[in-house]
Amino acid sequence: MALTVKGRATRQRIIEGAAAYLRSDDPAGVTLDDIRAITGTSKGQIFHYFPDGKEELFLAVARYEADRVLDDQQPHLGALTSWAAWDRWRDAVVARYRAQGRNCPLGALMGQVGSTPGANEVVTALLNRWQFHVQEGIVEMQETGLVRASIDPDRVAAAFIAGIQGGVQVLRSTGGVAHLEAALDTLVDYLKS
Secondary structure (H helix, E strand, O other), rough: OOOOOOHHHHHHHHHHHHHHHOOOOOOOOHHHHHHHHHHHOOOHHHHHHHHOHHHHHHHHHHHHHHHHHHOOOOHHHHHOOOOOHHHHHHHHHHHHHHHHOOOHHHHHHHHHOOOOOHHHHHHEEEEHHHHHHHHHHHHHHHHHOOOOOOHHHHHHHHHHHHHHHHHHHHHHHHHHHHHHHHHHHHHHHHOOO
């Protein structure tokens, strides 16, 4: 659908308003009327920009939140070329999830649209892009001799993503980031050894 500048702005306002609501303390059971009230839009506007309704809107919000996960880690994630850069990235990841606390917007969305066609692809694409960035950093560090050549960059990058995701799940249960910090610190130490 070709949108005007104003149309793109309205669509984005709906996505961002829904995302903000889903980041709140109790996003369960959100309705289109909730989103309409939050964004100051009509049902007609919501269905104009999201003809398939709530599921289509939530998939757009999931894509928006997935992009935010990586955007919040920049420029560090895209420049893992020194140990100081790895420390800055680690700190950015921990800060993001500490600020987010127990509320995981992407997790909340996936709980509501998990069976919707395209939902799993949003998460899979996010994890693949994230792992690729980490893998690139490991390869760059290997090329400069700061990381052993014998380390498998793809496997260790996968371990970073699994460690982050595991740490986030513990954070959602306990409210603490200690497990996330432990996973990141242990993996960075592994790269340094």
